[in-house]
Amino acid sequence: MSFTDLFIGILFLFLILVAALILMQREAVKREKTETQTMAEQIRQLQAKLDKAPKPQPDLPAFRLGIVFNIYQRSADFDGGGWTYSRTVRVFRSPDGHCINTVWMRSNLSTAWKPPTASEDIPTDAQQDLFRTFEPCGISASGDHWESGSETGNMKRITPILYGGYAVLHKKEGDEKLEMQYRVLGIYDDYFRGHASAAQHG
Incomplete structure (x- = not known):
């Protein structure tokens, strides 16, 4: 096997590896985008439920x-x-x-x-009640x-x-x-x- 054939084979493998990495990256980006959209939809649905839920009334002072x-x-x-x-x-x-x-x-x-x-009409510390x-x-x-x-x-x-x-x-x-x-x-x-x-x- 000549050096040229060996070099072409290595180059061919390198191109295949680069193409595989590009495809893997695209798949990862696509998956991440899908997960982000899914999470955003879940957050939107949760917020809608929270908006519909009755709001607790603030505590009123005793007087x-x-x-x-x-x-x-x-x-x-x-x-x-x-x-x-x-x-x-x-x-x-x-x-x-x-x-x-x-x-x-x-x-x-x-x-x-x-x-x-x-x-006797002035409460002491013992009469806090x-x-x-x-x-x-x-x-x-x-x-x-x-x-x-x-x-x-x-x-x-x-x-x-x-x-x-x-x-x-x-x-x-x-x-x-x-x-x-x-x-x-x-x-x-x-x-x-x-x-x-x-x-x-x-």
């Missing part, structure tokens, strides 16, 4: 802002004097019907008469009422934006009766809209 109002007061034996601003109150309500009243702004005159809080107990809402869409060691009160809803009534302050000098008004600034919970809606549509 949500329900109503905000200014409190005005004047002596019950009205002698011609005007209303005096007492405080601005925000009421936060929970779904189970409990309320937390927080004072946003306050006139110094509204607390000057209040007796100091007794030491007291911080987690709440009273049912006193205020509603139709009125408000409360009773404590320092005052007793009762209010009725007069208009969608006004409550009116009286409070009795239990001072050490004796009880004092005050005429009071809640002037509503905003309502954010349907629980407090009942009377307002009836008044507007009645």
